[in-house]
Amino acid sequence: MKPDLTGTEPNLPESDLPESAIRRRTIKAFGWFALAAAVPVGVYEWINSSPNLLGAKKPLRRVLDANAKIAQTYFSNTHLVKTFPVSAGVRDPRQNGWVGLQAPLPDDWKLQIDRPDRNGVPQEPLLFTMDDVKALPKQELVYDFKCVEGWSQIQHWGGVRLSDFLERHQLGTKPAGTEHAGGLYQYIGMETPDKKYYVGIDMESAMHPQTLLAYELNGQPINNAHGAPLRLIIPHKYGVKNLKRIGRIFFADTRPRDYWAERGYDYYVGL
Amino acid sequence: MKRIVHKHPLAIRWFHWINFPVLFVMIWSGLLIYWAYDPYKITIGSWTLSFFPDWFYKALGVPFQLAKGMAWHFVFMWLFLLNGIVYVAYTFISGQWRHLVPDRNSFREAIQVTAYDLGLRKSQPPFVKYNGAQKIAYFSMMVMGAGSVLTGYAIYKPTQFYWLTALVGSYETARLIHFMLTIGYVLFFFVHIAQVVRAGWHNFASMVTGFEVLKPNDPARPLLDKPTPEPVPDPTNDRFVGPPTPDFTPTPTLS
Numbered sequence: 001m002k003p004d005l006t007g008t009e010p011n012l013p014e015s016d017l018p019e020s021a022i023r024r025r026t027i028k029a030f031g032w033f034a035l036a037a038a039v040p041v042g043v044y045e046w047i048n049s050s051p052n053l054l055g056a057k058k059p060l061r062r063v064l065d066a067n068a069k070i071a072q073t074y075f076s077n078t079h080l081v082k083t084f085p086v087s088a089g090v091r092d093p094r095q096n097g098w099v100g101l102q103a104p105l106p107d108d109w110k111l112q113i114d115r116p117d118r119n120g121v122p123q124e125p126l127l128f129t130m131d132d133v134k135a136l137p138k139q140e141l142v143y144d145f146k147c148v149e150g151w152s153q154i155q156h157w158g159g160v161r162l163s164d165f166l167e168r169h170q171l172g173t174k175p176a177g178t179e180h181a182g183g184l185y186q187y188i189g190m191e192t193p194d195k196k197y198y199v200g201i202d203m204e205s206a207m208h209p210q211t212l213l214a215y216e217l218n219g220q221p222i223n224n225a226h227g228a229p230l231r232l233i234i235p236h237k238y239g240v241k242n243l244k245r246i247g248r249i250f251f252a253d254t255r256p257r258d259y260w261a262e263r264g265y266d267y268y269v270g271l
Numbered sequence: 272m273k274r275i276v277h278k279h280p281l282a283i284r285w286f287h288w289i290n291f292p293v294l295f296v297m298i299w300s301g302l303l304i305y306w307a308y309d310p311y312k313i314t315i316g317s318w319t320l321s322f323f324p325d326w327f328y329k330a331l332g333v334p335f336q337l338a339k340g341m342a343w344h345f346v347f348m349w350l351f352l353l354n355g356i357v358y359v360a361y362t363f364i365s366g367q368w369r370h371l372v373p374d375r376n377s378f379r380e381a382i383q384v385t386a387y388d389l390g391l392r393k394s395q396p397p398f399v400k401y402n403g404a405q406k407i408a409y410f411s412m413m414v415m416g417a418g419s420v421l422t423g424y425a426i427y428k429p430t431q432f433y434w435l436t437a438l439v440g441s442y443e444t445a446r447l448i449h450f451m452l453t454i455g456y457v458l459f460f461f462v463h464i465a466q467v468v469r470a471g472w473h474n475f476a477s478m479v480t481g482f483e484v485l486k487p488n489d490p491a492r493p494l495l496d497k498p499t500p501e502p503v504p505d506p507t508n509d510r511f512v513g514p515p516t517p518d519f520t521p522t523p524t525l526s
Contacts, residue, residue: 009369009399013277014485022273022484029480033288040292060342067345074431081430082437144442146429149337150308152442236430264338266345271430 055264068202068268075270077208081235084142089156089218095225096147099259100197101245109193111230114250118175125248126169130229133213136160136168141210141233146271148238148260157233158216163207172203172251189256190232193247200256201234201241205270210235213246238269275482278400283367284478286358293354294456296347297419301453303340306333311450322450348423355416362413370400371410377403388469412459415452422449 017025046059053061111133115123139161146152166172172188174181188206191198205211214233215222222228227244234241240260250256261267279287306328313320328334362368380396380403387395388404395402401409425436425445439445467475477483 010366012400014274015277016272016274018272022275022482025482026476026480030476033479036288055338056342060346063346063349064342071428071431076431079431079433082433144429146442147308148341150304150446151310260338264342266341271428 052264054261054267064266064268068266068270071268071270072202072204075204077204079236081141081143081210081271084144084154086140086142086156088154089142090153091218093145093155093217093226094147094151094153096149096239097197097244098225100192100194100243101224101227102196103194105224105228105245106193109229109247111246112248113169113171114248115171116175116178116251119177126171128169130215133160133165133215133230136164139212141212141214141235143210143235145235145242146238148240148265148269156218157212157214158219159212159214159230159233161209162211162213162232163209165213166207171249172206185251186253187251187256189250189252190243190246191248192243192245195247197243197259198257199232199241199243200252200258200261200267201237202268202270205234205237208234208236236271238271240265241269274485276485277482278477279481280365280367281481282361282365283358284481286354286361287478289350289354290358293347293350296343297351298453298456300340300343300347302331302333303336304344305450306340307337311447322454345427351416352420355420359413359417371406371413373403373406373410377406379403381407408459408462412456415455419449419452422446422452 047057050058052058056064111128113126113128115125117123137160138158140156140158142154142156144152145155172184174183174185176182184203184207186203187200188203189198189200212233213230214227215230217223217226222231227246230246231244232242232246255267258267260269305322309322311322313322362371380398382403383392384395384402384404386392398405421435422439422445424432425439426442426449429436429442429445436442436445439448473483
């Protein structure tokens with residue numbers, strides 16, 4: 001068919017039919033209509049009666065995961081979150097979640113990073129102090145923090161790039177003697193010291209240059225409510241992935257458990 | 272024998288009836304999402320219309336279903352998008368757009384049609400498929416659909432599609448426009464249903480069957496009995512032959 005772009009509105013086509021034929025056509029059309037109307041009802045019943053997969057109905061979860069795959073095809077480290085001048089940051093950023101923070105911060109807090117087995121021998125996890133983290137170049141990020149609930153707020157964070165940290169300490173790569181040795185794992189997992197809040201993040205998003213291990217908010221050390229002493233700021237994910245008070249970090253090729261994904265949210269939640 | 276007019280091609284009927292449940296799911300799941308952060312209100316003097324009051328949420332069973340809302344929304348958005356793209360493409364390629372896109376007379380006609388609907392005029396201007404008000408309303412739906420998709424993606428991927436979010440204004444502006452368009456659909460829906468009820472059974476049935484039987488002197492379709500219908504009418508059939516009517520012209524004269 002060629003696009004029809006000619007002039008004025010044409011008349012509607014007409015034809016002559018015996019009344020019996022009109023009746024037959026009408027009944028047929030409504031028959032099909034009734035059958036077709038059963039389709040959305042069936043689809044709804046099918047989805048609603050499906051079992052949950054991570055808190056979401058299985059067919060929906062499958063599409064959400066497909067959406068993540070699609071998003072990963074156009075994800076780029078050069079797509080940066082819009083940044084603002086420091087003066088645009090709010091003075092008292094919103095605090096919106098206590099899970100993982102109820103227990104007092106352990107006095108002997110250290111950042112624990114698990115290492116994969118080497119030649120079948122389990123490796124002791126590495127422990128880092130805040131000074132180890134601060135040894136890397138500091139980054140400031142003033143951006144529109146976005147909550148899955150729908151609100152957003154311009155906030156001013158400071159910290160080091162997660163990618164800098166992982167590269168400096170040669171973390172996140174697969175050990176020699178394994179398949180794809182030297183390559184990155186597909187996921188990074190994080191959890192609070194009490195293990196009550198936990199997230200899993202795809203490695204591309206974790207390695208994005210704006211993903212920070214943050215220790216400052218508005219130029220001050222992060223307070224408890226915002227995730228002292230060290231938290232994740234990953235601006236191209238909803239707030240739910242921005243884990244506060246990091247206790248442990250680990251790497252995996254399967255999805256690490258994720259607190260809100262288990263409660264029916266999309267796992268990827270990439271912005 | 273009776274004369275029928277082929278009003279809605281099969282494709283258009285499919286697009287229309289697919290859109291109905293899909294848009295319903297999008298609006299319903301959108302409401303579940305909106306509930307989690309619902310800042311919009313209209314204030315005029317001391318009067319405030321809040322979107323939405325608690326009783327409204329409770330009556331519809333909305334609260335605490337953000338995850339569910341997002342899951343449905345981000346699944347059915349594909350159907351909404353696909354159906355919309357195919358519809359627009361079909362309308363363009365088939366020439367159906369000429370029944371739909373308003374022209375320079377449509378706004379005046381729309382005012383006249385509205386006056387007629389309100390009983391302020393005795394007749395309405397002639398039209399072929401849709402009157403001026405319908406053209407504006409239905410074409411607006413098409414444009415609004417595109418707006419919902421664009422603002423939707425601006426909210427969905429504000430970093431990856433940063434240029435789109437910037438084009439729309441900002442993340443917050445995108446969410447506001449996305450919301451207002453949805454309110455627009457709901458308002459359209461109520462007017463649409465009222466008008467369909469008013470227009471009667473045969474008009475409704477034509478959205479299912481595709482055709483409508485022509486009636487002599489139908490006040491709603493004053494010029495449908497066109498002087499040279501095709502095929503050439505058989506003089507032996509019982510088709511109504513009315514008084515001679517002027518050729519249809521896009522510029523109607525007022526009676």
